[in-house]
Amino acid sequence: MEKKSILFGVCGIGRGHVYESLPFIEEYLFRGYKLGILAFGDSFEYFQSEFKSDGDFKVFQVNVPWVHTDFTGIDFKTTAEEPINRDVGYFTLNFNALHSAKTFLGIPDIVITNYEPVSAIMAYSMDLPLITLDQQSKYLLTHFPEILTYSPKADFCRLNLFFPKANLRIVNSFFQFADDEDEMKRQKIISFGPIIRNRIVNLKSKNIEEDSHLILVYLSSFNHYPFTSIEMVSILKELPNYSFVIVTANYEGYFSALKKVKAQNIKVQKIGHQSFYEILAKCYAIISTAGHTFMSELMYLEKPALVIPNDRYEQHFNAHIIDKYGFGKSVDNISFNRLQSFLEKIPKYKSNIRNNPDEVLFQKNANEDIINSIDNIMFERNT
Structure with a gap:
């Protein structure tokens, strides 16, 4: 019997899309399927370092332009003038990647994409089933x-630019949202609770005791923060009763700031440090941006968050949910008073997450249900 094969595209803006995709990539490799991964930025770096290329798995590098928008839709002029979009050689790089992936996989049984548009080109050009697997697709609905x-x-x-059509749009969300059945059917959207990767599920099952004075500050890449490293470190220094671990892509900048400020209650680590999960389990709360995957994991682990959303709508809506229902606090910038107020209210925030009085949060992860939906599409293709 011939092996099933899947082309899987994973967006590389931060690691959120990687972590959303991992449970499914791991499941299909466990089943013995053949997987080709199209990736860029953080996702390419992750799969290159964490997975071994062999006869069943290979990662191919693509590149995707940074698309700006305004209130009317796509901002074509700003997108054209965006410096990172110049002289990248998208056409050559991406079509070589598609050629290599097709050579490796043959004709895939299915194409799955987590907000990565190059993989959709293969689905459209070869008339293959396309499944979008992300949290953004809920914004195709009109009531937000x-x-x-x-x-x-x-x-x-x-979404309409990258994925104008799909056989199925699978939406995951850490919060409940209103369903318009007719509109969801028209858009071929089905919604589930959050995707929680296995490592986070296992972390919760260990019931590691929290340290009520330990706060994790997680500063991901692909974000322009409204504060400098010196400003952040100086504010944290003024709260000596708490210990802060700053996990950042800008390790050198924060390490230099820490030496200048000479704070005894702060440590700095690079993203990907081996102790990250131990710190995540033990910390009392988090300071971070408002990416959906990380918010999903924090709510699952019952960790309140002080969120500073970046300049994307979805981050601001995630932050709105966190703030409105008392799962943490949303701010546009960090300050001593805002941080102190947040720290004082952590017990209340934890109670709100745990008890979920408005039934806003989903109570379990949706990994298994989503896998069943993907299996149904593959089964339909093979019958």
């Missing part, structure tokens, strides 16, 4: 409100 100066139309337009 504007948040400050941010509009859901930005995600709506990017």
